[in-house]
Amino acid sequence: MPRRYKQERTPIDWAQQVTPPRWLPRRAYITAVSQLYHGEIATLAMCRSLNETAIVTEDQHFLQTQIADETRHIELYRRYLERLGDIAAPEPALAAALHGRFEWQGSALGTIVAVHLLLEGEGLRVQREYGHWFPCSLLRQVNANITPDEARHVAFGRRTLVGGLNGITQDERIAIYRWLENLWRDCAQSMSQDIPSLIRLTMGQRWMNERWSRHRKVLIRLGLVSEAEAA
Numbered sequence: 121m122p123r124r125y126k127q128e129r130t131p132i133d134w135a136q137q138v139t140p141p142r143w144l145p146r147r148a149y150i151t152a153v154s155q156l157y158h159g160e161i162a163t164l165a166m167c168r169s170l171n172e173t174a175i176v177t178e179d180q181h182f183l184q185t186q187i188a189d190e191t192r193h194i195e196l197y198r199r200y201l202e203r204l205g206d207i208a209a210p211e212p213a214l215a216a217a218l219h220g221r222f223e224w225q226g227s228a229l230g231t232i233v234a235v236h237l238l239l240e241g242e243g244l245r246v247q248r249e250y251g252h253w254f255p256c257s258l259l260r261q262v263n264a265n266i267t268p269d270e271a272r273h274v275a276f277g278r279r280t281l282v283g284g285l286n287g288i289t290q291d292e293r294i295a296i297y298r299w300l301e302n303l304w305r306d307c308a309q310s311m312s313q314d315i316p317s318l319i320r321l322t323m324g325q326r327w328m329n330e331r332w333s334r335h336r337k338v339l340i341r342l343g344l345v346s347e348a349e350a351a
């Protein structure tokens with residue numbers, strides 16, 4: 121019997137105005153919010169490709185629900201950005217995800233970890249930080265409406281990783297870890313210096329290095345690699 125994931129969602133009052141922060145140029149604000157939008161598009165593309173892989177057959181119901189969730193999230197951010205008047209290009213880390221570099225060539229487990237733990241985990245962090253920095257009540261409502269879905273998706277990634285570890289070899293576990301680490305460092309290094317300072321703060325190299333050490337701890341705790349294997 122398929123599990124149900126229905127839940128109450130925070131309502132969004134679209135009659136409200138968008139209120140960009142006064143301390144930030146409007147263009148930089150559009151660039152910042154656009155990253156949430158591109159993150160949703162990247163996640164949706166990954167979920168669609170995961171849904172076609174055999175390893176996750178028993179989780180296809182979850183992935184189908186998630187595809188509906190991500191489609192809804194894209195629409196919410198698109199609608200918000202429409203109010204701002206434009207959508208900016210994705211920053212390098214998200215461009216990498218959009219171009220399929222988050223897809224592992226071995227078992228689907230690698231892609232699940234990349235998408236559900238790294239990409240979605242970062243999405244949640246950025247949502248939280250924007251909520252702290254930006255005064256726009258409409259954006260906060262949009263984020264509050266989306267956050268419970270994303271937390272559920274990250275939990276799915278963790279559960280699937282733990283459940284799938286027995287089905288792969290030690291070599292593949294370590295290879296997935298190395299791939300994730302290189303992917304993360306590549307994204308950090310590709311950060312251009314002329315991106316708006318706000319984005320550099322949330323997605324810049326220093327931040328990404330610090331964030332990698334947190335992801336590393338989680339991956340060790342969940343059993344993808346031991347401390348010794350990660351070294």
Ligand SMILES: [Fe+2]
Binds near residue numbers: 266
């Ligand atoms: Fe999403």
Ligand SMILES: [Fe+2]
Binds near residue numbers: 190240269270
């Ligand atoms: Fe998600």
